Structure formats: C-alpha cells, structure tokens
Amino acid sequence: MSMKKHYQRPLDFKTGRIDMNHGAGGRASAQLISELFAPAFDNPFLRQGNDGAQLPAPPAGHALVMATDAHVISPLFFPGGDIGCLSVHGTVNDVAMLGAVPLYLSASFIIEEGFALADLRRIVESMAAAAREAGVPIVTGDTKVVEQGKGDGVFISTTGVGALPPGRQIGGALARAGDVVLVSGSIGDHGVAVLSQRESLAFETAIESDTAALHTLVAALLAAVPEGSVRTLRDPTRGGLATTLNEIAAQSGVGVLLDEAAIPMKPQVAAACELLGLDALYIANEGKLIAIVAPEVAEAALAALRAHPLGRDAACIGVVQADEHQFVQMKTALGGMRVVDWLAGEPLPRIC
Amino acid sequence: MSMKKHYQRPLDFKTGRIDMNHGAGGRASAQLISELFAPAFDNPFLRQGNDGAQLPAPPAGHALVMATDAHVISPLFFPGGDIGCLSVHGTVNDVAMLGAVPLYLSASFIIEEGFALADLRRIVESMAAAAREAGVPIVTGDTKVVEQGKGDGVFISTTGVGALPPGRQIGGALARAGDVVLVSGSIGDHGVAVLSQRESLAFETAIESDTAALHTLVAALLAAVPEGSVRTLRDPTRGGLATTLNEIAAQSGVGVLLDEAAIPMKPQVAAACELLGLDALYIANEGKLIAIVAPEVAEAALAALRAHPLGRDAACIGVVQADEHQFVQMKTALGGMRVVDWLAGEPLPRIC
Numbered sequence: 211m212s213m214k215k216h217y218q219r220p221l222d223f224k225t226g227r228i229d230m231n232h233g234a235g236g237r238a239s240a241q242l243i244s245e246l247f248a249p250a251f252d253n254p255f256l257r258q259g260n261d262g263a264q265l266p267a268p269p270a271g272h273a274l275v276m277a278t279d280a281h282v283i284s285p286l287f288f289p290g291g292d293i294g295c296l297s298v299h300g301t302v303n304d305v306a307m308l309g310a311v312p313l314y315l316s317a318s319f320i321i322e323e324g325f326a327l328a329d330l331r332r333i334v335e336s337m338a339a340a341a342r343e344a345g346v347p348i349v350t351g352d353t354k355v356v357e358q359g360k361g362d363g364v365f366i367s368t369t370g371v372g373a374l375p376p377g378r379q380i381g382g383a384l385a386r387a388g389d390v391v392l393v394s395g396s397i398g399d400h401g402v403a404v405l406s407q408r409e410s411l412a413f414e415t416a417i418e419s420d421t422a423a424l425h426t427l428v429a430a431l432l433a434a435v436p437e438g439s440v441r442t443l444r445d446p447t448r449g450g451l452a453t454t455l456n457e458i459a460a461q462s463g464v465g466v467l468l469d470e471a472a473i474p475m476k477p478q479v480a481a482a483c484e485l486l487g488l489d490a491l492y493i494a495n496e497g498k499l500i501a502i503v504a505p506e507v508a509e510a511a512l513a514a515l516r517a518h519p520l521g522r523d524a525a526c527i528g529v530v531q532a533d534e535h536q537f538v539q540m541k542t543a544l545g546g547m548r549v550v551d552w553l554a555g556e557p558l559p560r561i562c
Numbered sequence: 563m564s565m566k567k568h569y570q571r572p573l574d575f576k577t578g579r580i581d582m583n584h585g586a587g588g589r590a591s592a593q594l595i596s597e598l599f600a601p602a603f604d605n606p607f608l609r610q611g612n613d614g615a616q617l618p619a620p621p622a623g624h625a626l627v628m629a630t631d632a633h634v635i636s637p638l639f640f641p642g643g644d645i646g647c648l649s650v651h652g653t654v655n656d657v658a659m660l661g662a663v664p665l666y667l668s669a670s671f672i673i674e675e676g677f678a679l680a681d682l683r684r685i686v687e688s689m690a691a692a693a694r695e696a697g698v699p700i701v702t703g704d705t706k707v708v709e710q711g712k713g714d715g716v717f718i719s720t721t722g723v724g725a726l727p728p729g730r731q732i733g734g735a736l737a738r739a740g741d742v743v744l745v746s747g748s749i750g751d752h753g754v755a756v757l758s759q760r761e762s763l764a765f766e767t768a769i770e771s772d773t774a775a776l777h778t779l780v781a782a783l784l785a786a787v788p789e790g791s792v793r794t795l796r797d798p799t800r801g802g803l804a805t806t807l808n809e810i811a812a813q814s815g816v817g818v819l820l821d822e823a824a825i826p827m828k829p830q831v832a833a834a835c836e837l838l839g840l841d842a843l844y845i846a847n848e849g850k851l852i853a854i855v856a857p858e859v860a861e862a863a864l865a866a867l868r869a870h871p872l873g874r875d876a877a878c879i880g881v882v883q884a885d886e887h888q889f890v891q892m893k894t895a896l897g898g899m900r901v902v903d904w905l906a907g908e909p910l911p912r913i914c
Contacts, residue, residue, distance in 0.1 A: 233634075233912075235800025235846075236905025240809075259813050260733050261656040261796065262629030264726060268619050274626075277614030278668035278721060280706045282585075304613040316630035318719040320672070352719075354632045356912065360714040367670040367704075367719035369630060374616060381612050444613065448587025457592075461611050494587075553588025560585075560708065 233355025268373030290418030310372030401493030422497030434514030465533025585707025620725030642770030662724030753845035774849030786866030817885025
C-alpha cells in the first residue's frame with residue numbers, strides 16, 4: 211500500500227515513541243507499516259498488502275510443518291542478539307527440528323505505548339536481517355499496542371511453516387534404546403548471556419548468546435546419513451538440555467545416560483554458572499540442537515555436524531537406554547551417577 | 563506427553579493462579595499443557611507432542627494462505643464472546659477473506675503472572691469450542707508468562723494456514739470501477755459491545771459482539787457466482803467499515819461511493835453510538851465481511867449471503883468508481899455527500 215500522501219510528517223525514528231494510535235488500525239497504523247515494517251521485511255508476499263499472504267504450496271508429496279513461539283525475553287537487547295533475531299531463529303529452528311525446510315514466517319507484535327521508535331526499528335531491522343540470512347521471508351504480520359504498564363516494551367510471536375520431504379519422520383517419540391545422543395555445541399551460552407545482561411554482571415570474557423538459525427545445520431546432518439537414522443532433533447531452549455532430554459525420554463518411553471565430561475561448555479559459562487549458582491544443564495540455548503541418531507551412523511552424523519560452522523564443537527554426550535522410569539541420568543565427571551530431573555526450584559523467567 | 567506421574571497435585575482451577583513457573587519450560591509448564599491445553603484442544607496433530615506439528619499439505623494445485631493476528635482485547639470477556647473465541651474467529655476470517663479454506667491454527671499465549679486459572683480455562687475452552695465449531699484444529703502452540711504488571715491478563719496470537727483452490731484470486735487490489743460493494747450484515751456490534759462492557763454502560767437492549775467464523779459464509783458466496791467475479795473480501799475489524807474501504811480504495815486505486823441509508827445497523831447500536839459520540843462506520847466488527855463483486859453477479863451474491871445464517875441482513879451498500887483521489891464518499895441519509903476519511907481523532911484501543 212502506498213499511502214504516504216496521507217501523512218503530514220514521516221515517523222520520527224530519533225525521538226518518537228509508539229502511541230495508542232499506532233495500534234488503532236487507522237492512519238497511524240498504516241504509517242507504521244508503510245514506513246517501518248514493509249520496507250524492512252520487503253518481499254513479494256508481504257507486498258500483496260492483504261490481511262494474509264497467498265503463497266506457493268510445498269512441493270508435491272511434501273507434508274506441511276507448522277510451529278509457533280511467543281517471545282517475551284527481557285532485556286530486549288542482550289550480548290549476541292535481541293528479541294528480533296531471536297524470534298526468527300526460534301521459530302525457524304522449531305520447523306527445522308522436525309526435518310522440514312522452513313518456507314515462511316508470520317510475525318505479530320504487541321508493543322507497549324511509549325516504546326521508543328528507535329528501539330523498535332533496531333529490533334525490526336535485526337529481525338529482517340535474520341530472516342534474510344535464513345532465506346525465510348516474513349510474509350504477513352499484525353501489530354497491536356497496549357497501554358503503558360500493560361506490556362513490557364515489545365512481545366513478538368512468530369509462526370513458521372515448512373515443507374517436510376516425503377517419508378521423513380523425525381520427532382521426540384522416536385528415540386530407542388541404543389541410539390546415540392549428540393549435541394551440536396557448547397551449552398548454556400544464551401541463558402548466561404541474558405542473565406549477565408539482566409543482572410548487569412560483567413564477566414572478564416564476554417559471553418554472547420548463541421542465537422542462530424539451525425536449518426542449514428540440520429540439512430547438512432540429514433544429507434550425511436540414511437533417511438530414518440536421525441530419530442529426534444530438538445533445540446534445547448527453555449529448560450535447557452536437561453528438560454529437553456526429559457521430554458524426549460517421556461515421549462519415547464526410554465531413559466538417557468549422559469556423560470558429563472563429554473558435554474561441551476565454555477569455561478566462562480561454567481564459571482558464570484558457578485558464580486550465579488546455576489546448573490548449565492537447565493540453561494536455555496538458542497543456537498544448539500540435540501540429535502538422537504542410530505548408533506551405526508553416530509560417527510558420520512558427528513562428522514557432518516562438525517563440518518558445519520554452527521556445529522564445530524559438536525559432541526557425542528550419551529546414549530539412549532531402556533528404562534521404564536524414563537530417567538535421564540548422568541555419569542558425573544567424578545565418576546558418580548546422578549539423576550538429571552525435570553527442572554525444580556528457581557525458574558529462569560523470560561529467557562526467550 | 564503423559565507426565566502426570568510427575569505432579570504432586572492437579573492444577574487448582576478454582577482458586578489457583580498462573581505463576582512464573584508455568585512459563586519456565588519445566589514441570590509446571592508441562593503440567594499446564596497436559597491438564598489444560600492438551601485436553602481442551604485435543605487433536606492428532608497436537609498429540610504429536612513436538613515443538614511443531616506435522617500436517618497434511620493442501621490438495622495438489624492449491625496455494626497456501628497464511629494469516630496472523632495478535633489479540634489484546636480488553637476486557638477479556640464481553641457480551642457475546644471473549645478473547646478465546648475471538649482469537650479463533652479473527653484468524654479463520656483472515657484466511658477465508660483470501661478465498662482459502664482454513665486448515666490449521668497455531669496459538670501462542672502470553673499470560674500475566676497471577677492470572678486466575680479459572681479465567682484461563684474459560685478462555686481456553688471457548689477457544690477450543692470455536693475451533694471445533696469452525697472445524698479448524700489448533701495444531702501447535704506456545705505459552706509464556708510475564709511478571710505481574712508486565713502484561714494484562716492474557717494476550718493470544720493466532721496464525722492460520724489455509725488452502726487456496728487453483729486459479730482463485732481474491733484481494734484488496736482487485737476492485738474495479740463499476741463493482742458493487744456488499745456487506746454481510748449490521749455494522750458496529752462488536753465494538754459497541756466491548757465499549758459498553760468496558761465503560762460499564764447498561765443499555766436497555768443488550769448489544770452482543772458479532773464474533774463469528776465466516777469461512778462457511780465465504781464458501782456459500784463463492785459457490786453461488788463464477789470464479790473471478792468476487793474481487794475482494796475483507797472483514798472490517800479494527801477501524802471498521804470506513805477504514806477497510808479506504809484500504810481497499812488505496813490498494814485498488816479506485817474510489818467508493820456508499821449509500822448511508824443502505825448500511826445495516828441495529829437501532830440499539832445506532833443509539834449507543836450517538837450516546838458515546840462515536841461513528842459506527844469506524845467501529846470494529848468481528849463477524850461481518852465486505853464483498854466487492856462484479857455488477858452482473860451482485861444480485862446472486864447478495865442472495866447467497868442472505869441465505870446463510872451469518873448473512874441474513876446482508877445489503878448492497880455502494881459501488882466502486884473511478885477516482886484518482888481514492889476517496890470513500892457517502893451519500894448521506896439527508897441527501898448530502900460526505901467524504902468518509904481514514905480514521906482520525908480518538909482511537910478505540912484494544913478492541914480486538
């Protein structure tokens with residue numbers, strides 16, 4: 211829609227702020243779309259300008275995959291990223307974890323009255339860059355504004371649609387005893403980066419979020435091993451590695467045995483966790499995946515992950531085993547055994 | 563996922579409240595899913611239990627349609643509906659307005675700490691009933707919790723995916739001079755119902771929201787006339803009939819001439835608007851559509867709308883005309899002419 215002629219003045223991205231009019235559906239809403247969202251996200255689908263987008267369907271024989279995520283992270287900007295790129299990565303990853311190729315994203319914004327247009331633009335541009343880099347266009351969207359004190363800056367919900375090749379089955383219920391558990395890199399980076407920003411902690415070595423789109427890493431992995439040998443893929447976000455493995459164990463009706471010494475962790479993350487009294491196993495990641503694979507392809511799978519820039523530090527961290535209690539257990543670095551239970555105690559709110 | 567064994571006690575839907583743990587991704591999050599969302603929305607896709615759903619693709623030759631809406635309506639409960647059913651209807655309608663058959667919905671919830679579980683259950687059950695009634699399953703979702711004072715009860719973002727039959731083209735840019743403008747029923751019901759609830763106004767006759775899923779009405783209309791003769795469909799939500807027609811006029815590069823006397827409006831809505839100093843042309847609707855159709859099918863289209871329970875009061879309210887200024891004008895009931903401009907002045911925030 212070209213409605214510039216209607217506006218007296220362009221949006222003031224230096225000192226301007228969101229007001230309730232930007233969410234009322236009238237001229238101010240249209241201006242926000244035409245001066246911020248439309249140019250940043252620009253693509254032929256969004257340009258259709260309707261309340262939805264008309265899109266080419268997946269190739270014949272492919273199934274559809276659909277995933278959604280609400281993003282309420284606080285603070286909005288953190289070392290290594292912001293809510294904008296995070297909201298693209300999170301949903302691209304959820305689609306990719308089912309083995310699908312991400313095709314399209316939708317985005318809905320809930321903005322608090324008074325939010326600085328400069329910050330909104332920074333977030334939208336980060337989101338646009340992430341979508342461009344991932345090759346997944348944002349094809350439709352919605353914007354609402356809530357009164358000051360009824361929101362918190364901006365919340366972003368993204369939904370992704372992808373195409374699943376014929377015959378591919380990857381999911382949390384498909385792990386079986388004997389399978390091997392791989393992780394694509396060091397754990398805890400995202401959560402520790404956000405917490406350190408939130409608590410205004412300055413560590414000697416900066417810890418950055420690992421936020422990244424993992425669909426090309428998934429594609430590289432799947433290309434390297436026979437169809438069916440990758441049972442489960444999941445990104446260990448909220449609740450971290452421990453929670454994700456407990457979910458998979460429950461879904462598949464199996465146990466997992468981890469080897470603590472094999473789990474990759476950056477020394478500065480380990481140090482920060484010790485300082486903060488946190489267990490890195492429960493800390494969110496936004497650019498890592500867990501792959502549960504058949505034992506005979508474990509080596510090839512690990513090599514494929516390591517050959518990709520986002521999987522350089524991939525490691526084999528455990529095995530799936532028969533266990534009617536569906537426990538996740540861990541051989542500790544000191545040689546003992548420990549049950550890695552569902553998250554209990556202090557939560558880490560608003561980490562994604 | 564069946565993880566009931568992990569919980570000490572079931573959720574207390576009488577006096578319980580959402581706490582930050584329900585959004586932390588651990589045991590409390592899993593309990594909220596397994597005791598509230600999963601049973602309410604139950605369907606085979608959601609039951610897959612992954613971070614996304616694997617779904618049958620649209621039939622061969624069909625295009626995909628994708629639409630998204632953030633819902634921040636206040637109050638959450640209003641005469642004739644609540645945020646739950648509204649969030650289903652709104653997105654089903656956006657998909658249907660492109661001429662597509664809605665297939666799947668995703669839902670993401672941003673809940674404020676302290677929100678009553680009883681209210682959440684009421685909303686989720688209303689949403690589930692609306693999805694069931696519409697025949698469009700909620701296949702995947704996400705839940706986040708924000709601290710008290712950082713949200714407002716619950717916000718719900720829904721995304722819909724639909725299948726567009728081969729060759730069908732319906733959109734806001736396709737109206738042309740000579741086309742006829744139809745509306746499927748009385749305008750202003752939703753906005754006035756919400757405002758009267760918000761302002762605690764008691765009118766002599768209760769005014770209820772018109773919130774409804776319109777995809778079967780669209781199907782009936784499209785079945786009654788030749789492909790291509792319905793140019794544009796749009797639901798006049800935020801900003802009402804006036805804003806929606808201005809959007810279409812801008813997209814299509816045409817003008818619109820309305821006949822005020824022909825626009826259906828309930829007497830109690832007209833009275834309430836007079837009392838509140840509002841113009842019903844700018845008030846949101848949630849169960850009405852505007853159809854712009856070729857003149858030769860106008861009669862058949864109107865008859866098809868009127869034959870459907872949701873289009874009983876459909877009317878022909880104007881015509882599309884050539885106009886380089888893209889004005890929406892209206893012949894008033896008193897015989898004068900008035901420009902129906904983009905919304906200016908007082909907004910009506912959080913109406914959907």
